[in-house]
Amino acid sequence: MGVVKLEAALDAAKAASLDLIEISPGATPPVAKIMDYGKFQYEQQKKDREIRAKSHITETKSVQIEVGTGENDLLRKARQSAGWLKEGHRVRVELFLKGRYKYMDEAFLKERLNRFVLLVPEEYRIAENVQRGPKGFTVILEKAGKAKN
Numbered sequence: 001m002g003v004v005k006l007e008a009a010l011d012a013a014k015a016a017s018l019d020l021i022e023i024s025p026g027a028t029p030p031v032a033k034i035m036d037y038g039k040f041q042y043e044q045q046k047k048d049r050e051i052r053a054k055s056h057i058t059e060t061k062s063v064q065i066e067v068g069t070g071e072n073d074l075l076r077k078a079r080q081s082a083g084w085l086k087e088g089h090r091v092r093v094e095l096f097l098k099g100r101y102k103y104m105d106e107a108f109l110k111e112r113l114n115r116f117v118l119l120v121p122e123e124y125r126i127a128e129n130v131q132r133g134p135k136g137f138t139v140i141l142e143k144a145g146k147a148k149n
Contacts, residue, residue, distance in 0.1 A: 003029055060090040060140070065116055067101050067109070074116055081141070082122035090127060090142045093117060097136035106132075113137050 001012065012034060013020040019037040022030055061084045063077050081091045095113040097104075110130050117126075123144035130139045 009034070056088055058089055060092055062092045062094060064094045064096050065113075066096050066098070067104070067112055074119055078116065078119035079121065081120050085120070085122040085124050085141065085143050088143055090140055091124075092138055092140050094133075094135065095137040102136075109137055113139060117141065 001009070004012075009020055009032060016034060018034050020032055020034055021037055021040065022032045024031045061081075063081050065074060065077060069077075081093070084091050093113065093116060095109060095116075097109070101109075113130060117139060120141065124141040125144050126139060127142045128138075128140040130137055
């Protein structure tokens with residue numbers, strides 16, 4: 001309709017038995033549309049539902065290994081980690097140290113953690129390098145194709 005006075009726009013909306021909806025009040029002159037407001041709300045809710053259904057919440061899953069963990073257990077946990085990576089989750093791999101393992105050579109412990117990481121069959125990238133924590137060493141993996149934040 002172009003630029004019209006408020007009264008003329010209200011009269012046009014009333015004549016069409018629709019609502020006058022202000023789209024962008026900050027514009028000069030303000031932009032408004034003549035439409036059914038209930039239908040507009042319904043369409044908006046439908047779009048929001050679609051967006052929520054398509055969104056995927058990424059969690060950080062955790063796998064805990066120890067220095068003495070057997071080879072088959074490491075392979076099983078590596079396959080489980082690969083499944084989580086395939087779903088798009090991040091995976092925190094923790095080398096849990098208890099007792100005298102806490103005082104072992106750090107290079108040996110890091111190598112043990114890296115050996116497990118190499119067993120993961122899914123493509124990944126290291127999001128956070130190996131770090132020492134209160135319980136041992138941790139490394140965080142994420143899917144290879146994911147862009148860094």
